[in-house]
Structure formats: C-alpha cells, structure tokens
Amino acid sequence: MAPRARKTYNLGTMSFQGKIEASCPSCEEAFETPVWSFVHGEGDPALREQIKARECNLLLCPRCGxxxxxxxxxxxxxxxAEILAFVFPESWSGDEARWREKMEADVAQMREALGARLPVDLEPEVYFGQEGLGALLExxxxxxxxxxxxxxxxxxLxxxxxxxxxxxxxxxGAPAELPYQGRGQPTREALIAxxxxxxAANDRLTAWSDFLAKLEKDRGAGVPPAAAAR
Ligand SMILES: [Zn+2]
Incomplete structure (x- = not known):
C-alpha cells in the first residue's frame, strides 16, 4: 500500500489570508476582500499590534467608508506564549456550542498538518470578538x-x-519565569530560596513575592511544569 499522502503545509511563522465576500452593515454594499484567517503572532509583530488595538481584519467599505x-x-x-486562540465574530456568540464544535474539528485538522509542532496539550481558547485576545496580549x-x-x-544576585x-x-496568576538558587534543575527549596x-533585593516585584507567599503556604506545591522546549 502506498504511504498516505500527507499535506505538507509548512506553517513556520507565516500568517495567511483568505478571500471573503464582505457586506457593509451601513449601506449593504457587497465586496470581495482579503482577511487574515491565521495570524502567527511571532512572525507578524505588526498584526499582533493590530490585535492589541482591536483592529485586526477591520474593513473599510469602498462605497460609504x-x-x-x-x-x-x-x-x-x-x-x-503557548497561545492558540479561535476568534469568532461577536455576533456568533449566541451559538457558542456550535462554534466550539467547529473549532474542535479545525484543531484536529491542524494537529494532523502540524504534527509535533503543535503541542498536544495546547488547549485552544475561544473568543467572540477580539477584545479578550487583545487584553490577553496586553x-x-x-x-x-x-x-x-x-x-x-x-x-x-x-x-x-x-x-x-x-x-x-x-x-x-503566577510569573512564568522564576529565580532559583543553585545549579541544575530547581527544587521547591531552591525556588523558595x-x-x-x-x-529582598526589590520589594516592588509583587508578582514574585505573591507567588513566594503562595508556595510557602502550600506545602504540597512543587516545581511548576516547565515551558515546552522549543
Ligand atoms: Zn458601506
């Protein structure tokens, strides 16, 4: 049996556009336009900034402006940053179950295409409108x-x-990078130290002092999971 042909799209760090037929909500003009369908935040810092401005894919009507x-x-x-997010139009939020289902199917397809490059345990987040994603990036x-x-x-130090x-x-609600004493892999004690x-050197680093307090209080807490090796 011939090996199964595999679509090899190399996502790399590229973002992709697709063409859609848009319809202006003000004057009802219909027009074809490219929109972003896949945004790679590391490959396209300018697009990442647009999301922070809540303006990614914002269109201007060619007829009425x-x-x-x-x-x-x-x-x-x-x-x-371990972020995989699906952004649906705000107006679709009434049908959340349906879009979540669609998302699951899309993720399964992406896993097949990306293989090991898409971490297995990376659960996608769902947004309706880009407000939530913009706030997350900020x-x-x-x-x-x-x-x-x-x-x-x-x-x-x-x-x-x-x-x-x-x-x-x-x-x-913890910092993603944690200082520790000693060499090699950190232990709970090395993190606390x-x-x-x-x-002690900078009392304004409250994210770390808060985490220290939590770690000392919770005796069962060990070393957090490490970031995926890249
Ligand atoms: Zn218009």
Whole structure:
C-alpha cells in the first residue's frame, strides 16, 4: 500500500489570508476582500499590534467608508506564549456550542498538518470578538516588562531562572519565569530560596513575592511544569 499522502503545509511563522465576500452593515454594499484567517503572532509583530488595538481584519467599505468587522473567524497562534486562540465574530456568540464544535474539528485538522509542532496539550481558547485576545496580549506584554526587571536582579544576585509554562502561569496568576538558587534543575527549596533573595533585593516585584507567599503556604506545591522546549 502506498504511504498516505500527507499535506505538507509548512506553517513556520507565516500568517495567511483568505478571500471573503464582505457586506457593509451601513449601506449593504457587497465586496470581495482579503482577511487574515491565521495570524502567527511571532512572525507578524505588526498584526499582533493590530490585535492589541482591536483592529485586526477591520474593513473599510469602498462605497460609504464605514469601518466594520467582517463576519469571519480566524486563528491566532503564538507558540512561545503557548497561545492558540479561535476568534469568532461577536455576533456568533449566541451559538457558542456550535462554534466550539467547529473549532474542535479545525484543531484536529491542524494537529494532523502540524504534527509535533503543535503541542498536544495546547488547549485552544475561544473568543467572540477580539477584545479578550487583545487584553490577553496586553497583559502578556506587561508580564514581559516585569520579567525583564526580574531577570536583571536575578543576574545581579547570581540566581538561575526557571522557565515555567506560560499557560500554567496565566492559569495560576503566577510569573512564568522564576529565580532559583543553585545549579541544575530547581527544587521547591531552591525556588523558595531564589524568590526570597529576589524580593529582598526589590520589594516592588509583587508578582514574585505573591507567588513566594503562595508556595510557602502550600506545602504540597512543587516545581511548576516547565515551558515546552522549543
Ligand atoms: Zn458601506
């Protein structure tokens, strides 16, 4: 039997557009236009900025000049931050179950195409409208700024930095990068020692002092899951 032909789309870091027939909500003009169907946030920083401005795929009617969001779904992918998101039009939110089902089918197809490059446990998030995704990207940027300050202190103090899973960090309200003392893989004790040294050096790094308090209180908590190797 011949080996099954496999579609080899190399997603790499590319974003893709598709053509749709858009209809202006103001004057009802119908026109064909390209829209983004897949946005790679690392490959296309300008598109990532557009999402933060809530303007990705915003169309202008060629007849009356009205600005509007087309009735089209798109995917956002940012592997470094472990974000895979489906963005459906806001007006589709009444039919959430149906679109979630469609999303599951699309993800299965993407897994087949991407194989190991799409982490198996990466659960996609669903948004209706891009407000939620825009807010998520903003808070990720804020975290990166704070992380840079932390990294500076960690280096000064001779601490190692453990990279935890960004998704775990978002879900736990914890920083994704954690200083620890010693060499090799961190232990719970090494993390506590590293966090103590960090917050003693800079008491404004509250994300880390909060996490330290949580870690010390919860004796069952161990070392968080690591970020996927890339
Ligand atoms: Zn119009």
């Amino acid at each position: 009205a600005a509007f969001m087309p009735e089209t779904a798109w995917v956002y992918y940012e592997p470094g 808070s990720e940027d804020w975290r990166v700024d704070e992380r840079d300050v932390m990294a500076h202190y960690a280096k000064e 001779g601490l190692q930095v453990f990279k935890a899973s960004p998704r775990w960090a978002r879900a736990s 590293g966090l103590k040294a960090l917050v």
